[in-house]
Amino acid sequence: MKLLKQLLILFSFGLFLYACGSSPIKKNSTTEEKPVVIANDSLEYEVIIIDPGFNFFLASVAKPEGFYSQNYLEARNRVWVLEWNNRARNPIQFNTNIYENIVDYQSTIDYGYDVNYKLFNYFLFAQQKYKMNLGGGFSGRIR
Template sequence: MKTFLLLLGLSLTILSCGSGNTGIKDNSDPAATNGDTIRIANDNLEYEIIIIEPGFNSWLLGQPPRGHYGQSYLETKNRMFVSDFNNRVLQPTRHSNNLYPEQINYDVTVDYGYEVNYLLYNYFMYFQDKYKQRLTGGRN
């Protein structure tokens, strides 16, 4: 009887340790659950933009709406911003690794479409405002 109780207690202990992990899985898209994360992906072009920045979504609501700027304007601005941003990544002694952790791979020969350019442009505007940075072509 003592062995049976010991085995039962051990079995319950093992089962109770693992039972807390079930039902917690979250297979949803992070962008749908986290208001401060925006993910844009296109498997055909093999690109992905993930913006994880607290406050970005609420800040974006106060900006000019989609369609306000033309795509060519956004692409031109993004080329300047990406170039300046990437140069700062390469100069860690002059610019913080916390603000400029890694380069942005923005290929000027690829048509990323309006939505990607709109969000990237606005992220750079947000970045400059929040962190008091001035990128080439940005707000004065």
């Protein structure tokens, strides 16, 4: 039940971001963008990101898989999830059109490389697209 609730929240988060206007990141307008699925079958964990421009970002801007270690990705994701959730819990101070849902990322769970890689890159993408900084010493700039 908890997993289904998490999936529903994260799907609605992605759907909401999809509806949030245009992306400043250029993409080929002749191709239809498909959702990015972040999943770990062994944990029965799945997140679907529907945010215009993220596919393009992941395919052409993000560093290739293997560039960062899983430990590095997990460390960044822990910091960024904490800040994201802090903002989502403070709708008066932060834009609820961006920070609609809490991200249930638990540091005690090994989500695997793929989940951490895509989540990390989504946070990079979101920081660029929405001109925000989630902190942790690594802004939305690509290094």
